[in-house]
Amino acid sequence: MRRLPKVFLMLIALQFVAGAVWANGGQEETAGEPEQLMLWTTEEQPERLDVQRAINSRFEEQTGIPVEVVPVTESDMGERVTAAFSAGELPDVIAHPLNYALTWYDSGILDATASAEVVDELGPETFGAGALDLVETDDGFAAVPLSGWTQLLVYREDLFEDAGLEPPTSYENVRAAIAELHNPPEMYGFVAATDPSEAYMMQVFEHVALANGAHIVDADGNVDVMGEEWTETLEFYKELVEASPSGNLYWQQSRELYFAGDAAMVIWSPFIMDELAGLRDSVPVTAFDDPTSRQLAEATSFMTRLAGPQNPEGSGWTEVFYLGITVDADIDAAQQFVGFSLTEAYSDTLGMAAEGKFPVRNGTPDDPDRFVREWRELEIGVDRRATLGGIYSDATIDRLLEGFETGSRWGFAEGYGGLTSQLYDTRIIAELVREYIDGDLSAEETQSEIQSEIESLRN
Numbered sequence: 001m002r003r004l005p006k007v008f009l010m011l012i013a014l015q016f017v018a019g020a021v022w023a024n025g026g027q028e029e030t031a032g033e034p035e036q037l038m039l040w041t042t043e044e045q046p047e048r049l050d051v052q053r054a055i056n057s058r059f060e061e062q063t064g065i066p067v068e069v070v071p072v073t074e075s076d077m078g079e080r081v082t083a084a085f086s087a088g089e090l091p092d093v094i095a096h097p098l099n100y101a102l103t104w105y106d107s108g109i110l111d112a113t114a115s116a117e118v119v120d121e122l123g124p125e126t127f128g129a130g131a132l133d134l135v136e137t138d139d140g141f142a143a144v145p146l147s148g149w150t151q152l153l154v155y156r157e158d159l160f161e162d163a164g165l166e167p168p169t170s171y172e173n174v175r176a177a178i179a180e181l182h183n184p185p186e187m188y189g190f191v192a193a194t195d196p197s198e199a200y201m202m203q204v205f206e207h208v209a210l211a212n213g214a215h216i217v218d219a220d221g222n223v224d225v226m227g228e229e230w231t232e233t234l235e236f237y238k239e240l241v242e243a244s245p246s247g248n249l250y251w252q253q254s255r256e257l258y259f260a261g262d263a264a265m266v267i268w269s270p271f272i273m274d275e276l277a278g279l280r281d282s283v284p285v286t287a288f289d290d291p292t293s294r295q296l297a298e299a300t301s302f303m304t305r306l307a308g309p310q311n312p313e314g315s316g317w318t319e320v321f322y323l324g325i326t327v328d329a330d331i332d333a334a335q336q337f338v339g340f341s342l343t344e345a346y347s348d349t350l351g352m353a354a355e356g357k358f359p360v361r362n363g364t365p366d367d368p369d370r371f372v373r374e375w376r377e378l379e380i381g382v383d384r385r386a387t388l389g390g391i392y393s394d395a396t397i398d399r400l401l402e403g404f405e406t407g408s409r410w411g412f413a414e415g416y417g418g419l420t421s422q423l424y425d426t427r428i429i430a431e432l433v434r435e436y437i438d439g440d441l442s443a444e445e446t447q448s449e450i451q452s453e454i455e456s457l458r459n
Contacts, residue, residue, distance in 0.1 A: 116140020212308025261287030304403020
């Protein structure tokens with residue numbers, strides 16, 4: 001269990017409805033159900049809200065409990081939730097990204113016991129352990145995993161094979177590929193993130209750092225970024241930048257250059273998968289004559305785990321989304337809704353954007369692979385549609401799921417996930433890394449500054 005700081009947390013002990021088994025079709029309606037459940041979500045897009053409202057209608061038909069969905073901009077979610085908590089007006093359930101989970105638990109906003117009861121009822125073995133480990137607390141789990149994705153090292157498999165290169169699974173292999181393929185301006189070996197004002201740079205740098213075992217705190221919670229892991233990470237990241245175009249680069253330039261056939265490797269989220277296959281007209285693939293063809297998708301492969309010299313097992317970078325039950329909730333009704341969302345309505349939930357919503361619950365106790373099978377057959381795309389399994393091979397999809405399970409994030413395993421959220425809010429590491437890249441700081445000076453900034457935030 002985590003050694004987490006605690007404030008007073010209101011816990012409501014309620015029993016599940018007798019005879020309820022979510023995995024086999026939901027729960028029976030009982031006396032005393034609330035007039036309405038309130039769900040806050042960061043899924044603001046109209047088409048995704050339509051899916052959520054359809055799920056809510058099915059839940060109401062089955063249980064008699066209506067659910068109101070309230071879209072909240074992700075950047076506003078923290079402030080909105082804090083204000084609602086102070087006023088005693090929290091929603092019953094909040095769909096939210098990982099960075100809020102432990103912070104809200106520590107602040108007494110989320111009921112970890114209620115979430116743990118849902119996980120126990122659905123079967124802990126049906127969830128990927130990685131998604132549960134990230135939010136484990138002394139009282140259970142800060143929230144219930146809903147979906148997630150793993151960041152991808154996207155690369156031109158055709159060019160690698162033609163040059164006899166090994167896949168980019170390690171610092172060493174990436175260096176070898178850059179040495180062979182980097183030929184600007186026709187081909188850049190890599191497109192690294194260099195704009196510290198964008199969260200994308202923090203995500204890419206954290207991915208590269210995790211690969212080499214460079215963490216922000218050790219197992220005892222001590223800040224120590226002065227070791228060789230961090231020095232090697234900084235030096236390697238600078239090499240990636242030197243193989244990239246000049247300027248402030250973020251997700252847009254990396255995608256454009258890769259789609260134009262001018263980059264051998266980029267780091268991107270799996271939301272690139274439908275665009276690679278020519279399914280979105282607003283993001284055309286210009287590397288080949290037909291922007292609607294699947295040529296680039298067929299020439300591309302993905303790595304989810306990268307290894308540095310200090311971490312031969314390697315690591316990936318993951319984002320997980322959760323359903324959190326709040327301390328102001330009607331606990332029993334909220335638990336029914338979360339269980340329904342992860343069983344009867346689970347494929348509908350993932351289908352909102354299947355390329356970026358990997359299943360964190362693989363199946364049910366009776367059918368352990370059910371949701372993975374269903375996910376492979378979900379359609380992706382905008383102007384044209386195709387199934388994930390129709391575009392990408394079983395081996396590629398298996399690698400995506402494996403990378404999601406073995407991925408990590410700074411601080412969460414040690415109980416300092418809130419510290420990582422603060423680092424993302426301030427972008428201070430990205431700013432210092434940029435100063436190092438520009439030659440304004442040495443590696444040692446950069447590490448010393450990062451050490452000081454992390455210690456200041458932790459205190």
